[in-house]
Amino acid sequence: MILGRFTLKCLLVDYKVMARSRDRTEDFKDAARSAALSLGFSESKVAAILASFIMHKPRQRSPFTKAALKTLESIEALEQFIVKHRKDYVDLHRTTEQERDSIEHEVSAFVKACKEQIDILKNRITDEEGNSKAWLGLRGDNSHVDTVAHKHGVVLILSERLHMVTAQFDQLRAIRFQDAINRAMPRRKLNRVANSESPDILKSNHLELREPEELPAEPLRVQQQLLDDETRALQVELTSLLDAVQETETKMVEMSALNHLMSTHVLQQAQQIEFLYDQAVEATKNVELGNKELSQAIDRNSGSRTFLLLFLVVLTFSILFLDWYS
């Protein structure tokens, strides 16, 4: 009916050539060829243009991009290193404490090196910015604004990536601390239990010993009793000392973990505070400039006011004069 006729008409006109897939580069090349021919390019030129689509010239990169890519590679190498040694690090039985310490040491050295590279990149941006500004006499060339912003973005991406990798490693380290604490705790518990058991055993032994040995010589027994008492006292003292030492050990471990945690937070805050400080400094500069502009405006305003007043007065007098004259 009418419906069918209308829709078919519009569809057949528009959808003669429809894209079948998302990649339209082939269609674009076709269009380029036909456009080149219609513009009257020579055959060789057309062929050259089409060839350039397939084979790209090797791209020259700016030194900044090269350095950024190298830093990215090193961060990825660090990540792979951590992944490779993750099982060794976490599992209690595969490595000794020393090996674990050495892994940690290596990782922190690596992280420091990456951080240095990122800082170099950041300084390079500000240096280049400063250079270009000095060269153009503080005229403020706008054409590099986007490039500078892009470089800042690259540095930001790199530092975020590094942060992610170090966070991963921190998690592993936290697991290691947890294991250390857990190992310390049961030993204490075990000792406590053993402690509470041993005096009982000693006492029961003592009781047992007392009965058959009632008859032998009294002074010997007294001496032995004294000795026994002394050894028992020493034992108790030593075990309590051992307890205290182990407690301090676990406390130290926990404190170092907490310390580490706090330091990351404090560092983050320090960065934020520094950023706020910079912004505040900039704000004061802006306020100063604003004040200057305001005072200039006031001067001009008052200046123009006196001028206007003078003008009106002169006009009034001239009108009066003319009136008196005629």
Place this chain on the structure above:
Amino acid sequence: MALNLRQKQTNCIIRMLNLNQPSNSSGNANEEVYKILIYDKFCQDILSPLIHVKDLRKYGVTLYFLIDKDRKSVPDVPAVYFVQANQSNIQRIIADVSRPLYENFHLNFSSSIPRPLLEDLATGTLKSDSIHRISKVHDQYLEFITLEDNIFSLAQKSSYVQLNDPSAGDRDIEEIIENIVSGLFGVLATLAVVPIIRCPRGGPAEMVASALDLRLRDHLITKNNLFTEGGNLGSSFQRPILCIFDRNFELSVGIQHDFRYRPLVHDALGLKLNRLNVQGEKGAPRSYELDTSDPFWVANGSLEFPEVAVEIETQLSKYKRDVDEVNKRTGGQDGADFDGQDLIGNTKHLMNAVNSLPELTERKKVIDKHTNIATVLLGEIKERSLDSYAKKESDMLIKGGIDRHELLSVLRGKGSKVDKLRFAIIYLLSAETTPQSEVEAVEVALRESEVDTSAFLYVKKIKSLNVSLASANSASKNNIVDWAEKLYGQSISAVTSGMKNLLSSDRQLALTRTVEALMEGRPNPEIESYLVFDPRAPKSSSGTSSSHLKGPFKEAIVFMIGGGNYVEYGSLQELTHRQQLAKHVIYGTTEILTGGEFVEQLTLLGQKMGLGSSSIPSAH
């Protein structure tokens, strides 16, 4: 297999940001890690609900700009363009490539770029001898905005006005249908499904359905097309059903006041692209983001407003309890015991507390945000007495009428002008027959409150025309030559059927009932007259109705032409939750409108028909 539109669209965008390379080529990706993203206004709206700016850095995007902005050169970096395929964008791209602003260009168009524009691009870049800088050209078929997992909008403004405009020409209507079809095609291409299309007879729905069917058929002819990319072979049980409706099917839903949280925030405070701007407490405007990452919003979006306030209270008290517990454990009290055991436990609790602090601050932020929103909302509700409007309107729609005295008192009472107009229109739509005296009294009351009555008169005219045209329609079908008038007539009969549905006792929307019936596939008198289109079936068998076309469907895509809102979305989601079988419904519309905006469109139509109380005739 649940269709998650948002996920699929995000995946497409991520693939585009990775320069359309397969994701597991690690060595290659290093070469082009840092890129710049350029988009235009429409594509910015597409991107903003999906990706946050800070996530862009994850994919190596260092800078992002609008295409119209004055941009400076950044040598040595590839640029990814995501724009609509129109003439001004092409010109801008040619200018950028010729300068050249960037090292090379990856062009992505949100819909299929037509051949003439492609040739323009080629000619322009050949003239400036910089065509070798264009690396790739892609069609992304992403010209729609996904707001949450299951709701999308085509962002085509004023489609209701244009479709129902009595003075619209054939060419205009065809163009609009064209745009809608291409948007829907993009949705289907992203989901990589070929659905079975059903729609009511007559009206824009039928036109869109048949045009879409033709387009899909045309596209599926080649073997390697967009729909085999997803690897979906489309057996009948896995194919979803696409139901297309026109706004005139159920006009009242677009106008009425609703009292649930999400529609209320959208209607009263103006939620746009999941962003909300409200006046904060200190008078500073604050902007909030309300999307799937906000757990409170997801959980309580469909509750009524008083329940939402209660929910906020409970969350707040729970949060306070948790904070107190954390404080207690970590020595917030006075005495620090030096008992060894406790100290060890203390430090462990301290560590746990520090680790759980970010989560607690997140929760507090969410609670604060919603408290703020609820306070502002409460102010609005009190000022306009929205609760009484919502309640009276729903009563009217269920009972089918309202006491005259009550009606007039509401119209003279509190509320903004738009609220009163909406109330009056709902009154018209709810009653089968409205005595002339009442209607006149309503008009007088509206004019007293200085309300522009064009919209009211337009709906009245539609309703009255329905009485006279209903018989004429069936008799004189052959005589109607003018296309727009026929469309007009169809919309009127649709309005009456929509009104009849409103009179059912259950407050379920007609749309939800119809979709349920269509998905179940059992014979139902309501949907008997609905048309079926199956793009995969060969043309010859389109007459016979094969059984699998009407079988129960597990998934549905519901599309509303002319404007939709969160009320419909909410009721469709309720449908999925109610059923025992896992059903999945995606809701889409040409644009998401608040009640006020929709009434504006009705006003425009009224003025175009010359019905307005304003004496200036609209000149077009």
